[in-house]
Amino acid sequence: MKKIILTAIILLSCLSVKIASAQISLSINIGSQPEWGPTGYDHADYYYLPDIDSYYDVNAHQYVYMNNNAWVRGAALPPRYGNYDVYHSYKVVVNQRTPWVHNDVIRQKYSSYRGRRDQTVIRDSKEVKYTNHWRGDRGNSRRVVDHKTVRDDHRDDDHRGDGHRN
Numbered sequence: 001m002k003k004i005i006l007t008a009i010i011l012l013s014c015l016s017v018k019i020a021s022a023q024i025s026l027s028i029n030i031g032s033q034p035e036w037g038p039t040g041y042d043h044a045d046y047y048y049l050p051d052i053d054s055y056y057d058v059n060a061h062q063y064v065y066m067n068n069n070a071w072v073r074g075a076a077l078p079p080r081y082g083n084y085d086v087y088h089s090y091k092v093v094v095n096q097r098t099p100w101v102h103n104d105v106i107r108q109k110y111s112s113y114r115g116r117r118d119q120t121v122i123r124d125s126k127e128v129k130y131t132n133h134w135r136g137d138r139g140n141s142r143r144v145v146d147h148k149t150v151r152d153d154h155r156d157d158d159h160r161g162d163g164h165r166n
Helices: 002-016 099-109
Strands: 046-049 054-057 062-067 070-074 092-094 142-145 148-151
Touching: 046 099, 092 099
Parallel strands: none
Antiparallel strands: 046 054, 046 092, 054 062, 062 070, 142 148
16 A cells, blocks of 8 residues: 555656746847848847937837927937938947936947947848848839849938838
């Protein structure tokens, strides 16, 4: 009888032991980053735009900027930033919630990036991971003519756009 009880206890113990499992969380949002975003990042929550002291919310596809002493969101930048060029200005990836809450710290930390124009953007990258990247024009601007790919749009015409084409 003792052997049966001991065997049952061992058997139940074996069944109740949970096998340890490692969980790996990998968040990749390359496809949702705009084509003017900086290369080298598999994930980006926000871009800090030091030239205009504003942010771009990568997942919501919206700018976050100061307007009348309040942070507001918009699909495009306001007219006062009409000369801002998203393709040729420097972007700093910031992966934290509501970075504008700590804007003084972020502005001070990245002030040296103001005016820099030496950052490669996704649109101009030759890296394989950016092949078939999300395009603001939904990929419809390429057509084949005599076996050559021709662009129908002029991406540099809209410097302050958020990568979306109408």
